[in-house]
Amino acid sequence: MDLRDTYDVVIVGSGPAGAGAARALTGSGLRVLLAERHELPRFKMCSGIVFPSGRKFIADNFGPVPDKVLCRPERVRGQRIYRSLDAPSIDVPFAVFDPEEGMEAEGLNTSRSELDYWLCSQSDAQLVGGHRFDDFEREGREYLVHLQHGDREVSVRTSFLVGADGTLSEVRRTAFPGFDDSISFLPNYEEFYLADIDLEPGWLHLFLDRSITGYFATVFHDEGTIQVVTGAHSQEPVREYFQAFRSHLEAKHGLVVKETLDSHGIGLTDMSAQKNYCLGSENLLLVGEAGGFLRGGEGITSSLASGKAAGEAILQSVASGKPAIEHFRELASEELRNCEMVHERLEAALGFNVFKRPLR
Numbered sequence: 001m002d003l004r005d006t007y008d009v010v011i012v013g014s015g016p017a018g019a020g021a022a023r024a025l026t027g028s029g030l031r032v033l034l035a036e037r038h039e040l041p042r043f044k045m046c047s048g049i050v051f052p053s054g055r056k057f058i059a060d061n062f063g064p065v066p067d068k069v070l071c072r073p074e075r076v077r078g079q080r081i082y083r084s085l086d087a088p089s090i091d092v093p094f095a096v097f098d099p100e101e102g103m104e105a106e107g108l109n110t111s112r113s114e115l116d117y118w119l120c121s122q123s124d125a126q127l128v129g130g131h132r133f134d135d136f137e138r139e140g141r142e143y144l145v146h147l148q149h150g151d152r153e154v155s156v157r158t159s160f161l162v163g164a165d166g167t168l169s170e171v172r173r174t175a176f177p178g179f180d181d182s183i184s185f186l187p188n189y190e191e192f193y194l195a196d197i198d199l200e201p202g203w204l205h206l207f208l209d210r211s212i213t214g215y216f217a218t219v220f221h222d223e224g225t226i227q228v229v230t231g232a233h234s235q236e237p238v239r240e241y242f243q244a245f246r247s248h249l250e251a252k253h254g255l256v257v258k259e260t261l262d263s264h265g266i267g268l269t270d271m272s273a274q275k276n277y278c279l280g281s282e283n284l285l286l287v288g289e290a291g292g293f294l295r296g297g298e299g300i301t302s303s304l305a306s307g308k309a310a311g312e313a314i315l316q317s318v319a320s321g322k323p324a325i326e327h328f329r330e331l332a333s334e335e336l337r338n339c340e341m342v343h344e345r346l347e348a349a350l351g352f353n354v355f356k357r358p359l360r
Contacts, residue, residue, distance in 0.1 A: 020307025
């Protein structure tokens with residue numbers, strides 16, 4: 001698909017944050033490019049659980065989630081928490097860690113690749129895959145954005161640039177080259193199995209024992225597969241934690257792996273837990289995990305909300321002539337409070353913040 005030379009808005013990243021921004025700009029008459037580095041629909045390492053607050057946001061802003069996006073089991077009842085290896089589990093409904101009220105009790109189980117692609121398709125942005133962000137230059141009041149498409153560089157001009165490119169945001173690193181020095185990165189590793197396990201489907205099983213994780217480990221049933229994930233601090237060996245976690249599941253919860261289907265690694269940051277946000281400057285805005293928006297370990301709702309705030313900030317900037325960041329700080333403030341509220345509730349319930357656990 002050929003690109004224009006100039007757009008009003010360029011959004012980097014086709015996850016919920018990028019989709020939220022594109023949806024808010026739909027019908028405005030602005031020319032919007034939504035550029036994704038991977039081919040579409042793209043894989044995302046995530047359970048795909050849409051919390052009740054995310055269900056409400058999607059219903060209010062995008063409409064009903066189509067059946068093709070849903071996985072089995074379609075509903076997720078809450079979190080089953082194991083504070084230590086020997087302690088009995090505790091069933092915790094989503095509402096305990098959700099700052100909003102008046103929602104459905106259950107979450108949705110979705111395919112993240114299908115969910116994200118559908119969310120982006122609900123906008124009138126030009127959506128292109130296989131276009132990796134390289135860097136940008138300021139030229140007066142415009143941004144010259146350089147994208148890599150195969151072995152060819154493509155450059156487009158824009159008045160507004162939105163970084164929705166996740167934890168390891170290249171837009172953030174380019175715009176604020178020293179900021180990442182203030183971040184602690186939390187590597188995650190997951191494997192997908194065809195397997196048997198003595199854990200009930202329809203729950204996100206959450207393990208907290210320090211011998212198997214640097215902050216938390218999870219098991220989730222998804223479309224007949226078992227997803228096993230654990231994480232660590234950047235100074236800790238995440239693969240060793242994973243092997244300890246898998247051994248525990250085999251010994252205590254009857255895990256019998258028939259086939260390993262896939263494995264992935266990714267990172268989170270402690271930006272939200274530390275209230276260390278990076279929202280952008282002038283007409284460059286950072287949304288979702290690129291900006292530090294994360295409700296504990298749940299990022300879909302926060303990405304959608306911050307993306308919408310960025311889109312609305314751009315519309316207000318066009319009308320007012322003021323930099324978009326001035327509007328974005330105000331429009332995103334409610335979601336920042338929601339992020340902080342979830343961390344406070346997690347700490348009150350668990351006695352510690354999983355993103356701030358000391359090294360083992």
